[in-house]
Amino acid sequence: MNDTAAIPPLDHAAKEKTLFGFWVYLMTDCLLFGSLFATYAVLHGNTFGGLAAGDLFNMPVALAETLILLTSSFCCGLAMLAVQAGRKRQALLWLGFTAALGLTFLTFEIREFAQLVADGDSWARSGFLSAFFTLVGTHGLHITIGLLWLGVLVWQVIHRGFTKHVVRRLTLFSMFWHFLDVIWIFIFTVVYLMGALRI
Amino acid sequence: MKNNRTLISYAVGFLSSIGLTLFAFWVVTYHILDGWSAVWTILALALVQCAIQLFFFLHLGSDTRPRWKFLSMIFMLVILTIVVVGSLWIMNSLNDRMMMTPKQMTKYMDNQAGL
Numbered sequence: 001m002n003d004t005a006a007i008p009p010l011d012h013a014a015k016e017k018t019l020f021g022f023w024v025y026l027m028t029d030c031l032l033f034g035s036l037f038a039t040y041a042v043l044h045g046n047t048f049g050g051l052a053a054g055d056l057f058n059m060p061v062a063l064a065e066t067l068i069l070l071t072s073s074f075c076c077g078l079a080m081l082a083v084q085a086g087r088k089r090q091a092l093l094w095l096g097f098t099a100a101l102g103l104t105f106l107t108f109e110i111r112e113f114a115q116l117v118a119d120g121d122s123w124a125r126s127g128f129l130s131a132f133f134t135l136v137g138t139h140g141l142h143i144t145i146g147l148l149w150l151g152v153l154v155w156q157v158i159h160r161g162f163t164k165h166v167v168r169r170l171t172l173f174s175m176f177w178h179f180l181d182v183i184w185i186f187i188f189t190v191v192y193l194m195g196a197l198r199i
Numbered sequence: 200m201k202n203n204r205t206l207i208s209y210a211v212g213f214l215s216s217i218g219l220t221l222f223a224f225w226v227v228t229y230h231i232l233d234g235w236s237a238v239w240t241i242l243a244l245a246l247v248q249c250a251i252q253l254f255f256f257l258h259l260g261s262d263t264r265p266r267w268k269f270l271s272m273i274f275m276l277v278i279l280t281i282v283v284v285g286s287l288w289i290m291n292s293l294n295d296r297m298m299m300t301p302k303q304m305t306k307y308m309d310n311q312a313g314l
Contacts (some may be wrong), residue, residue: 023268027275034279038286049309063224066215074213077256081209085202121299178256182249188220189245193227197237 006039026179032184033183036138037190040131043120044195048126053195056121058112062192066184072101073181083167085145085184092157098177099150102143109140132191139187142180146179212255219248 011086034180044053079094113133123133156166223244226232230239253259262268294300299307 020267024271025269031278031282034282038283040287042285042290044282046305048305059224063220066220066293070213070216072219073252073256074209077209081202081205106269129249178252179204181256182252183221185245185248185252189223189241193223193241194238195242196227197233199235199238 008149018168022175036135040135043127046127050121050126053191054198056193057195059192059196061108061112062188063134066188068101068105069181069184072098073178075101076177083162083170086162095154102147106140106143122182134189139183140174146176146180208255215251216248219244265281
């Protein structure tokens with residue numbers, strides 16, 4: 001294992017193009033989430049006699065989820081610094097932290113969903129809950145896909161090292177992961193904090 | 200040293216994001232503000248945190264000219280604003296014109312549910 005091998009030089013223009021293409025995908029994903037946020041904002045009062053957001057959600061858990069995802073995003077950034085420095089073991093360590101924190105976040109979310117469904121507050125209960133499960137569930141689905149992607153990348157780093165293609169994929173993954181954290185800021189604010197305000 | 204500077208920028212982004220999250224949480228759970236002033240405050244905090252993460256984590260602004268990343272983001276924001284503000288405007292106006300609050304609508308639908 002060559003731990004400090006320098007990254008081979010990249011074709012700069014081609015890499016810039018790929019990164020920009022992925023950025024455009026992220027922008028379209030923003031529009032997807034934007035329409036789900038609009039749906040939630042319109043439907044959040046339509047509880048059909050059931051509990052509203054302020055009575056349903058556990059705020060400390062939501063705060064914990066937020067901080068876990070934020071830390072995961074930070075670890076992903078540190079992993080990218082290690083990748084740029086060509087430090088394989090360090091990069092794998094930080095990617096491991098990123099994955100572990102992402103998995104913890106997902107576990108919290110699945111438990112929250114399971115609890116809601118067990119209490120009879122599933123997506124079929126009201127317009128508000130349909131919008132909630134769609135919005136937060138879509139984010140959770142993105143996180144799940146991100147974790148699978150990260151698993152494949154870790155495998156590639158171990159077996160192939162920092163080749164041109166692996167480094168490019170890692171860069172794209174880090175953009176995706178930071179982006180998901182940005183989306184979560186708004187879910188935390190609009191769904192959980194504004195729910196607790198009972199507006 | 201470029202790597203060191205990036206490390207510092209990640210740390211600054213991380214710590215200020217934690218600070219803003221805790222601040223917004225504190226405003227809401229300890230009822231520092233209430234009603235719409237609280238809503239506008241936490242929305243503003245979310246926007247600031249979004250800008251911080253875009254700058255420190257996603258390195259927006261390190262673009263070379265022409266700034267395609269920035270331009271495509273502005274385009275996305277214009278459409279996003281039209282979708283979100285437009286939906287809320289139309290649906291709230293519709294509720295007003297039917298002279299029903301969501302609560303009254305729920306009650307109305309509850310009564311109709313047996314049909």
